[in-house]
Amino acid sequence: MTESSTLLPTGQRRIDHLEMRGIVKRFPGVLAADHVDFDVKAGEVHALLGENGAGKSTLMKILYGLYAPNEGEIYINGKKVEIHSPADAIANGIGMVHQHFMLVPTLTVAENVALGLKSSREPMLDLDVVSERIVTLAERYGLQVDPSAPVWQLAVGERQRVEIIKALYRGAALLILDEPTAVLTPQEVDDLFGTLRQMLDEGHGIIFISHKLHEVLAISNRITVLRDGRRVGTIPAEGATKPQLARMMVGREVILQYEKVDMPHGEALLRLEGVHAHSDRGTEALRGVTLEVRAGEILGLAGVSGNGQRELAEAIFGLRPITAGKVFLDGREITGKSPALLNKLGMSYIPEERMVDAVVKDFTVAENLMLQDHVNPPYAVGKIFLNPRAIAQHCAEMIRSFNIRTPSQETPIKSLSGGNIQKLVLARELAREPRVLIAAQPTRGVDIGATEYIHQRLLEQRAKGTATLLISEDLDEILALSDRIAVIYEGEIVGVVDRADADVETLGLMMAGAKRQGEQVAEAV
Numbered sequence: 322m323t324e325s326s327t328l329l330p331t332g333q334r335r336i337d338h339l340e341m342r343g344i345v346k347r348f349p350g351v352l353a354a355d356h357v358d359f360d361v362k363a364g365e366v367h368a369l370l371g372e373n374g375a376g377k378s379t380l381m382k383i384l385y386g387l388y389a390p391n392e393g394e395i396y397i398n399g400k401k402v403e404i405h406s407p408a409d410a411i412a413n414g415i416g417m418v419h420q421h422f423m424l425v426p427t428l429t430v431a432e433n434v435a436l437g438l439k440s441s442r443e444p445m446l447d448l449d450v451v452s453e454r455i456v457t458l459a460e461r462y463g464l465q466v467d468p469s470a471p472v473w474q475l476a477v478g479e480r481q482r483v484e485i486i487k488a489l490y491r492g493a494a495l496l497i498l499d500e501p502t503a504v505l506t507p508q509e510v511d512d513l514f515g516t517l518r519q520m521l522d523e524g525h526g527i528i529f530i531s532h533k534l535h536e537v538l539a540i541s542n543r544i545t546v547l548r549d550g551r552r553v554g555t556i557p558a559e560g561a562t563k564p565q566l567a568r569m570m571v572g573r574e575v576i577l578q579y580e581k582v583d584m585p586h587g588e589a590l591l592r593l594e595g596v597h598a599h600s601d602r603g604t605e606a607l608r609g610v611t612l613e614v615r616a617g618e619i620l621g622l623a624g625v626s627g628n629g630q631r632e633l634a635e636a637i638f639g640l641r642p643i644t645a646g647k648v649f650l651d652g653r654e655i656t657g658k659s660p661a662l663l664n665k666l667g668m669s670y671i672p673e674e675r676m677v678d679a680v681v682k683d684f685t686v687a688e689n690l691m692l693q694d695h696v697n698p699p700y701a702v703g704k705i706f707l708n709p710r711a712i713a714q715h716c717a718e719m720i721r722s723f724n725i726r727t728p729s730q731e732t733p734i735k736s737l738s739g740g741n742i743q744k745l746v747l748a749r750e751l752a753r754e755p756r757v758l759i760a761a762q763p764t765r766g767v768d769i770g771a772t773e774y775i776h777q778r779l780l781e782q783r784a785k786g787t788a789t790l791l792i793s794e795d796l797d798e799i800l801a802l803s804d805r806i807a808v809i810y811e812g813e814i815v816g817v818v819d820r821a822d823a824d825v826e827t828l829g830l831m832m833a834g835a836k837r838q839g840e841q842v843a844e845a846v
Contacts, residue, residue: 334414334492334494335363335414335494335524336363336397336398336413336414336415336494336495336526337362337363337398338360338361338362338363338396338397338398338399339360339361339362339384339395339396339397339415339495339526340358340359340360340395340396341357341358341359341360341380341383341384341393341394341395342358342393342394342395342396343356343357343358343392343393343394344356344357344358344359344380344383344390344392344393345357345390345391345392345393346376346379346380346383346388346390346391347391352550353376353379353550354376354379354380354383354390354393354550355376355549355550355551356392356393356551357376357380357393357547357550357551357552358552359380359545359552361495361526361527361528362526363494363524363525363526364521364522364524364525364526365521365526365527365542365543366517366521366527366528366529366540366541366542366543367526367527367528367529367541367542367543367544367545368528368529368530368531368537368540368541368543368544368545368558369381369528369529369530369544369545369547370530370531370532370534370537370544370545370546370547370566370569370570371546371547371548371570372548372570372571372768372769372770373738373739373740373766373767373768374549374738374768375547375548375549375550375570375768376547376549376550376551377530377547378499378530379550380547381417381497381499381528381530383404384404384410384415384497384528385404385407385410385415385417385497386404386405386406386407386408386409386410387407389405397413397414411491411492411493414492414493414494414495415493415494415495415497416487416488416489416491416492416493416495416496416497417488417496417497417499418481418484418485418488418496418497418498418499418501419484419499420499420500420501420503422480422481422483422484423484424472424480424483424484425472426471426472426473427471427472427473428471428472429448429468429469429470429471429472430455430466430467430468430469430470430472430475430483430486431448431451431452431455431468431469432448433472433483433487434451434455434468434483434486434487434490435447435448435451438491448468451468451490452468452469454490455468455486455490456468458486458489458490459482459486461519461523462485462489462516462519462520463512463515463516463519464482464485464486464516465482466479466482466483466486476625477504477505477509477625477626477627478505478506478509478512478513481501481505481509481513482516485516493525494524494525494526495525495526495527495528496520496525496526496527496528497527497528497530498527498528498529498530499530500530500531500532501513501529501531502531502533502536503794504625504626504794505625506625506829506832506833507796507825507826507828507829507832508826508829508830508833509829509833510536514539514540517529517540529541532768532769533797534563534566534567535563535797537558537566538558538561538562538563538566541558542557542558543555543556543557543558544556544557544558544561544566546566546569546570548569548570548571548572553569553570554569567769570768570769571768571769571770575769575770575773576773576777578801579776579777579780579801579802581780581783581802581804582784584617584783584784585617586615586616586617586618586804587615587616587617587786588615588616589613589614589615589616589788590614590615590616590650590651590756590757590788591612591613591614591637591648591649591650591668591757591788591790592612592613592614592648592649593610593611593612593613593637593646593647593648593649594611594646594647594648594649595609595610595611595645595646595647596609596610596611596633596636596643596645596646596647596648597609597610597643597644597645597646598632598633598635598636598641598642598643598644599632599641599642599644600632605812606629606632606812607629607632607633607636607812608629608811608812608813609645609646609813610629610633610646610809610812610813610814611814612790612807612814612817614757614788614789614790615788616756616786616787616788617783617784617786617787617788618783618788618789618804618805619779619780619783619789619791619802619803619804620788620789620790620791620803620804620805620806620807621791621793621798621799621800621802621803621805621806621807621820622790622791622792622793622799622806622807622808622809623793623794623796623799623806623807623808623809623828623831623832624794624808624809624810624832625794625810625832625833626794628809628810628811628812629809629811629812629813630673630761630792630794630809631673631761632812633792633809634670634672634673634759634761634790634792636648637670637759637790638660638663638668638670638759639655639657639658639659639660639662639663640660642657643656643657650663650666650667650668650756650757651666651667651756651757653666655668661693664693664753667753667755667756667757668755668756668757668758668759669750669751669753669755669757669758669759670750670758670759670761671746671747671750671758671759671760671761671763672746672761673761673762673765673792675739675742675743675746676735676742679742679746680692680734680742680745680746681734682733682734682735683733683734683735684733684734685730685731685732685733685734686716686720686725686727686729686730686731686732686733686734686737686745687712687713687716687730687731688734689734689745689749690715690716690719690720690730690745690748690749691712691715691716692749693749694749694752694753713730715752716730717730719745719748719749719752720748722748723744723745723747723748723778724744724774725737725741725744725745725748726738726741727741739766739767739768739771740767740768740770740771740772741771743763743764743766743767743771743775744771744774744775747763747775747778751778751782754785755782755787756786756787756788757787757788757789757790758779758782758787758788758789758790759789759790759792760779760789760790760791760792761792762792762793762794763775763779763791763793764776764793764795764798765794765795772798776798776801776802779791779802780802783804791803796825796828796829796832799828800820800823800825803820804819804820805817805818805819805820806818806819806820806823806828808828808831808832810831810832810833810834811834815831815834815836815837816831816836816837
């Protein structure tokens, strides 16, 4: 290969082959990476799959210089390299786009891209030069973005483009993408994949971390699966199947398609009429939301993050003031009523931020299971004393029934995995046998095994006649579980469709605000 052929069109050194050999990383009491081998070549997407705690993030943080390995070596184009910091990684042509974007909202696109880099005419800034190169990169890779736009004004998909441009600007020949589609609409995913294919054509290598199996199969050339810190195997994407990948990840068969029993839906147990509410910043987050959820129905609420989903859940459950409109539970108006009263009336709530709003991290498993209910008989004797035996029996039953993996009831909740904490929250809320369930992002951050379990429990509640409002940014989850799907955009419901009539393209357009179905909203409510 000639020297000139080792350069990418943008001028940076090309990484023909990167290898991680025998990587070991130990944390106190945990072997996070156990002699892992991984490699990626120019012009390919190598996907990295695994449950939470499998070692994916650890491996990539080692490659990007955020962690130092206890053992193992990294080679680029056959030459051993030392990567002790992100600066070392960038110098070696490795870039990373994190799941949670690392941008300064108050700065412009050009200022974010230039941040931390030397100016070509110090001590003066050269943002005009930076902007010109951003435009060049944007045109080359189909990443249309305005260099002068403040980041806070950009949509989620546009912010991701800025992150990719920032990595390319710094000379990334190899790009690590951590859950890059988690907050994108289907159309934005298509745009991203178009960009990635253009990058592949020009000799970039890409490491793609995702839990969405269909996307991994659609974009990848090879797939490596990790489990418990070890590499289970590396297989070609061509010919691989979702059940095969799920089995490699979990070590058993995983249900990916659910059979829902057709059942007549009852009366509307939860009804919203023209609900308005403000965000934490005082802006209007909900603008006249009108919805109803019927007995025995799962109504999925789809939307890109930040379009009023959190505010809606909190407004329904009495955690956020409603400035206009009304909420009804089984025909009774409950607008602004307290969560404690709503619990008694038959409503349960699974918040999206479990460690902030759902559990007390310094409390034990048992204490978190008994939150809210510890004052009720038989767990309380009078108004002062608790009944330890009744509490212990109740907690043991919930731990068993919901398969919560914990050393004991007295284990601090913060010691449990994300999936087991979520199952605990689910156990506590469903133990009340609610008539209405608000489930906000119930599987966010949990692995495929725990996701399967949570989905099955939600379907069991449906069969019992519970009216469930499922709020999720995962369109696959919405499509798998819902009977009807509502789409929220900028605090408004822009459409409600039956699951049988829903398709990804239409939902994606509605999620982006490009299409409304006002007549169907009228029919649905």
